[in-house]
Amino acid sequence: MGLKRRRFLGLGGGILGGVGLSMIGHRLLADSAPVPTRGPAPSPLPEPVPSPVASPAPAGLFAPARGDVRIVVISDLNSQYGSTDYDPEVDQAIAFTPDWQPDLVLCGGDMVAGQSASLSRAQIEAMWAAFDQHVAAPLRRAQIPFGFTVGNHDASAAQSGGQYSFQQERDLAAAYWNASQHNPGLTFVDRAQFPFYYTFAQKNIFYLVWDASASRLSAEQLAWVERSLASEAAQSATLRIAIGHLPLYAVAVGRDRPGEILDDADRLRSLLERHRVHTYISGHHHAYFPGHRGSLQMLHAGAMGGGPRPLLNSNLAPFKTLTVVDVRLAEADTVYTTYDLRTWQVVDQQTLPRLVVGPNGWILRRDVEEANLSAAERAAAGLTP
Numbered sequence: 001m002g003l004k005r006r007r008f009l010g011l012g013g014g015i016l017g018g019v020g021l022s023m024i025g026h027r028l029l030a031d032s033a034p035v036p037t038r039g040p041a042p043s044p045l046p047e048p049v050p051s052p053v054a055s056p057a058p059a060g061l062f063a064p065a066r067g068d069v070r071i072v073v074i075s076d077l078n079s080q081y082g083s084t085d086y087d088p089e090v091d092q093a094i095a096f097t098p099d100w101q102p103d104l105v106l107c108g109g110d111m112v113a114g115q116s117a118s119l120s121r122a123q124i125e126a127m128w129a130a131f132d133q134h135v136a137a138p139l140r141r142a143q144i145p146f147g148f149t150v151g152n153h154d155a156s157a158a159q160s161g162g163q164y165s166f167q168q169e170r171d172l173a174a175a176y177w178n179a180s181q182h183n184p185g186l187t188f189v190d191r192a193q194f195p196f197y198y199t200f201a202q203k204n205i206f207y208l209v210w211d212a213s214a215s216r217l218s219a220e221q222l223a224w225v226e227r228s229l230a231s232e233a234a235q236s237a238t239l240r241i242a243i244g245h246l247p248l249y250a251v252a253v254g255r256d257r258p259g260e261i262l263d264d265a266d267r268l269r270s271l272l273e274r275h276r277v278h279t280y281i282s283g284h285h286h287a288y289f290p291g292h293r294g295s296l297q298m299l300h301a302g303a304m305g306g307g308p309r310p311l312l313n314s315n316l317a318p319f320k321t322l323t324v325v326d327v328r329l330a331e332a333d334t335v336y337t338t339y340d341l342r343t344w345q346v347v348d349q350q351t352l353p354r355l356v357v358g359p360n361g362w363i364l365r366r367d368v369e370e371a372n373l374s375a376a377e378r379a380a381a382g383l384t385p
């Protein structure tokens with residue numbers, strides 16, 4: 001219990017906004033918080049107690065050194081349309097997750113398998129119930145906050161004639177996430193449009209979630225993004241992280257076309273850069289690529305469910321992944337440890353392409369700088385020699 005309690009206290013400052021969790025939190029704090037030697041009860045809450053384990057990880061797996069903040073990034077969990085089951089890799093990953101002792105799990109979307117007009121209300125509700133059973137409930141039991149962005153298969157924002165094409169799926173996704181028993185344990189800054197777009201904060205990191213379940217962000221949403229990122233809460237944080245389902249630039253074969261990437265990617269990137277967003281995390285392409293362009297890091301999360309895809313500019317066979325992100329706050333630095341779900345071995349970044357060129361732009365592997373591109377690479381990216 002001692003380890004569990006210390007870990008929970010470490011998270012406590014971040015999740016007391018949650019209803020169910022806050023009750024547990026108060027109970028734990030009441031019997032284990034340090035007694036102040038003078039004055040009134042301390043406020044804010046006590047500083048997080050560091051984990052006594054420097055490199056927590058599931059037994060037998062590579063154990064990265066823990067950062068000040070540890071995030072487990074998962075994405076694209078679903079199987080075929082209407083499915084109420086998950087691939088074994090998903091269940092294994094969720095079972096492993098508490099052993100990394102993360103502060104947060106972030107999910108890049110496609111948690112269920114909708115986006116089909118033939119699915120009934122009962123079928124969609126059954127999918128969310130299965131998601132709860134396989135993914136959300138085990139993480140709640142482990143007291144791990146869950147941040148997520150909706151994908152096109154969860155709650156597509158695609159429109160036709162000024163109406164959402166999948167209004168029922170959006171309504172049922174909102175109903176699932178707004179039910180008090182499904183509290184994701186986040187400290188919200190702005191949850192007015194939850195679960196579609198919202199912000200939360202934890203351990204000096206500000207998280208912005210946008211609804212990139214379709215390729216166009218509405219003018220209303222973009223105005224909200226600007227306001228949110230310019231806010232005191234965002235700018236006074238040590239680091240800002242944004243997450244949405246579609247990436248800015250293509251990384252996967254078959255997804256390198258309009259509709260599968262965000263419209264106006266360069267403009268969105270400059271918006272994120274202007275507000276000093278450190279990293280944009282995305283899913284949808286089902287291919288892991290740790291990229292960067294300009295001052296923005298871009299973590300393209302691989303799939304855990306069906307249909308991993310090959311990377312552009314690569315001969316590697318497709319593979320499913322999960323990424324542990326360790327954040328060092330003082331250095332504003334992140335370290336990725338990405339596991340190949342076939343073997344649970346760590347993916348060697350050097351095996352990934354140095355440069356990915358898609359229809360709307362190019363991105364570099366995170367350890368490659370533009371100045372170090374070869375003449376052939378510069379030509380492929382359309383850069384002057």
Ligand SMILES: [Zn+2]
Nearest residue numbers: 110151152284
């Ligand atoms: Zn998707």
